[in-house]
Amino acid sequence: MKHTLSVLVENKPGVLTRVAGLFARRGFNIDSLVVAETENPAVSRMTITVEEQDQPIEQVTKQLHKLINVLKITDLDPADSVERELLIIKVRADARSRSEIMQIVEIFRAKIVDVGTEVILIELTGAREKVSAFMDLVSSFGVVELMRTGRIAMSRGKRPT
């Protein structure tokens, strides 16, 4: 089972190493990791997706709590949170395939951000499943390059994440 941990940390040098090192030591492989400042510049948020393995995720969250720079950890319930990833993909597109690609872009509410004679750059945001579905569809045209960010997630409703 995949977990999305939202971890508030003090925005200080070395904190990322402490957190990442802890996961490695306890035998957890990080699937994706997004780090950025929050509304408070002294605080960063790390959104970490991780697969639950032999030992329960609880041991890692407890160990994370012991890091002095970690302020708060939330194990987000997918049903009760909004998740997004950003994808930028460079697809082969000649005069013939271009319109077909543009149709798919429209259906997915993606965005064309650059057009060249042989390639087209598309930007898409969405939940992981949507991003994957889009990638499947456009890959038949030939993917030159693709980049996706890790997942960010926010709990629904008034309660802060």
Next chain:
Amino acid sequence: MKASRVILEALKREGVDTIFGFPGGVLLPLYDALYDFDIRHVLVRHEQGAGHAADGYARASGKVGVCLATSGPGATNLVTAIANAYMDSVPMVAITGQVSRHLIGLDSFQEADVTGITLPIVKHSYLVKQARDLPRIIREAFYIAGTGRPGPVVIDVPVDVTKEDMEFDPAALPAMKLPGYKPTLKGHPKQIREAARVIAAAERPVIYAGGGVITAEASDELRELALYGHIPVTTTLTGKGCFPEDHDLSMGMLGMHGTPYANYAVSRSDLIFAVGVRFDDRVTGKLEAFAPEARFVHVDVDPAEIAKNVAVDVPIVGDAKRVLSALLVELKKLNLSPDRHLPWMEQVEAWKRDHPLVIREPEDGQIMPEAAVGKIWEVTRGEALVCTEVGQHQMWAAQHYLARHPRRFITSGGLGTMGFGFPAAIGAQVACPGALVLDIAGDGSFQMTLQELATAVQHQLPVKVCIINNQYLGMVRQWQELFWNKRYSNTCIECQPDFVKLAEAYGAEGYRATRPEDLEEVLRMAFASDQPAVIDIRVKREANVYPMIPAGGTVGDMMEGD
């Protein structure tokens, strides 16, 4: 004021009276400030010794131990000692010098990424970027090291920082900024009531107590609770002394080389009351078979320890002292009758009677190793402050040096560091100048840090090193004998110095005992001396530590002797 002096002033404000250290290039400003400052500096001969001495000082005194090493190799030499303190939850502040800020990251002379290297083995660490942060960082470091579940904190200080001029007012305490650090000390009242109920209902209760009880200064509370509830107590290696081992309710140590009765009791218990312990593999053996009939109440200040290795029925996060006193109040409300579990107490007594720890009679006129420990206990009446190295002698010491008081049996439990005991004993002697401090050592371990003899002599610290000398790396040899067809690969160390002459070469006293009838006299002479001494006790070479439950085994696999 120079930042180098500010560091010392801030240490003094934290109550530091002694630093264990070794100078170096980037520490020149700090050592210059130390030259006429009112803090004692114990100069070691290797930085690892400084770390272990700070560790021993901390465990003997309950205060935060402080060690100091220079950049690069000085700091990397501290790594073993920091890891040792981390594994046994010892409060320590390790200050390391670092190259100047503009040289960091350029592979400069004697540069090492110390905060990086020590990351997995510290409770927290700091790289000081500007002098004005020093007072706050030092205050935070001592607070973090000494509270909650204690541990080592590293402060890495670039040399140019220590040369800066800055404002400092010793009377003005800097505010700490630790929004992410709030140890839970008070146990949850509902959980404590539940624990009392479960304990009162148990028919075969056992208390399993560890180093956390000593750290929390909760030995009195533990004793009161055990006596009131009439519950037998077994302790871990690092918990030795948290309950008097010569008390009727004591079952001594449990686990791999624990007493048969402690292990039998745990295996048949219906309630394990675990306090300040972490269900280490050397205690539990095969986890699924550990106390298979028991429910578990587990008290620990570190929430991550609870349910880490075993499922717990009543978890209580909190400081052992507070939780035990609150629990005692709840237990007394239930009016426990002391004979409510008489058959169990009779059973424990029967195990003690039928499976005692044995001190073997001399064989071939030789001293038996456990008899040497027994004699040391007898001569000191169990009142010495004992440190140990790691190996067979450590287990014999654990079995036969019955500890009566907390902070009087100091050993490397988690990391199992050979070479720990002697420098730790030096630190303990600094903390307790009037105490008789022993290092019960093996000949292998002692050779790892014996250069600290110079430290003991220079600082007139009359530590007595009692070498249980079998000219083997005995514990590994024992495993080779039992599990590897007696192929003694690289465990025979007959090539060794004459320890008597070695001690004398350093200006310490050297003694030797080779026959059982000489041992007592030799020990008495050495212990009566006000000088550091090495006592070379030649013992029967191929003697094994028993009982033994092989790694990953169960109480059914226990070997009680050859």
